[in-house]
Amino acid sequence: MKREYLKKATLTAKSDASEVHETVKTILADIEAGGDAKAKEYAAKFDRYEGNVMLTAEEIEAAAALVPEKLKADIQFAHDNVKRFAEAQKGTVSDVEVEIVPGMVAGQKAIPVDAAGCYVPGGRYSHIASAIMTVTTAKVAGCGHITACSPPRPGVGVAPAIIYAAHLCGADKIMALGGVQGVAAMTFGLFGLPKANILVGPGNQFVAEAKRILFGRVGIDMIAGPTDSLVLADKTADAHIVATDLVSQAEHGYNSPVWLVTDDRDLAEKVMELVPGLIDDLPDVNRENAFAAWRDYAEVILCSDREEMAACSDDYAPEHLTVQADDLDWWLERLTCYGSLFLGEETTVSYGDKATGTNHVLPTSGAANYTGGLSVHKYMKIVTWQRATRDGAKQVAEATARISRLEGMEGHARAADVRLAKYFPDEEFDLTANG
Secondary structure: OOEEEEOOOOOOOOOOOOHHHHHHHHHHHHHHHHHHHHHHHHHHHHHHOOOOOOHHHHHHHHHHHHHOOHHHHHHHHHHHHHHHHHHHHHHOOHHHOEEEEEEEEEEEEEEEOHHEEEEOOOOOOOOOHHHHHHHHHHHOOOEEEEEEEEEOOOOOOOOHHHHHHHHHHHEEEEEOOOHHHHHHHHHOOOOOOOOOOEEEEEHHHHHHHHHHHHEEOOEEOOOOOOOOOOEEEEEEEEEHHHHHHHHHHHHHOOOOOOEEEEEEEEHHHHHHHHHHHHHHOOOOHHHHHHHHHHHHOOEEEEEEOOOHHHHHHOOOOEEEEEEEOOOOOHHHOOOOOOOOOEEEOOHHHHHHHHHOOOOOOOOOOOOOOOEEEEEEHHEEEEEEOOOOOOEHHHHHHHHHHHHHHOOHHHHHHHHHHHHHHHHOOOOOOOOOOOO
């Protein structure tokens, strides 16, 4: 049977994406021209904040004193897990040296970028975990300088727990600056910062657009849209847990899609029956976000069997993918397009978002078709090198000269010619393109 939509989205994550482009473009140009003063001006306009931008050691210490010991322990626990996983990831990248032909050696090196800019959302929610995810991985990668920036709240500044987490995880500087102005400050090297080589971290549509516009002059983790989540569930799934997981991700924002894909009609109908009540039970802001996300962006899709479910999921390429179905090993082997995968009822996206150790900065809006999430690898440049003896380069030089001439690139050919003439003056070589 064809996929049957028991609930169909009326909007997509890209419905209002074009509206912010000109605004962001103008702000970036203003800040690049106006420097620190213009960045502060936008902070006052958008965040109603006129306090210190670059936090001092005393301000960081004062913020840490406001964080309860129990929360400090939880932040340390999450940091340790993220660090442990990041170190394991780094271990998968090694320098390589191989003799291509006798006397010709080529290799690769993994070199961390020097300066990383980590954006930590702090407007609607205080994303403590984002500080842990971005700063820890940059530190493990070996970045020389790490800046964390987060939007301040009027009369308060950056949430103390975000400051504490960023400092604990290794940020060299912490800025009370959010939105486009925060991204611009890290990119342009304002307030005495080194210019960032890479920008990472989640953010609202303005932050995402700023990163998209700046990509090229600075590296980014990925071009991200609103967070999205998909649950694959069969008749063995617990409808209440499935519904709870969907609602837990819908609370991210009014435009955060959540999708249920199943081959069991009874389960689908039960989940749709449960979701409204679970949304109603949330606090005000969370309820408003989840209600709008479920109403406008959520989908419930009925498939014929698990193969069709897997194919549907791969088509959506969700940021977060949960499997609550029988035979988890089959799903792990079959599924190919997702940012992060959560296998079985015993795990949930919330675990990965906060404390498991895998990173929660992940590809959205179908980007999981071509990229994974944030990792130590995003902060590292895989570069190559080569070295040769004169005899080792001889055959390479001949092939290079002939290929270059066939392409019409005479200058390239002559770079090989002169070496052959110098190193082997008594030999004759056929370096023509044809024959």
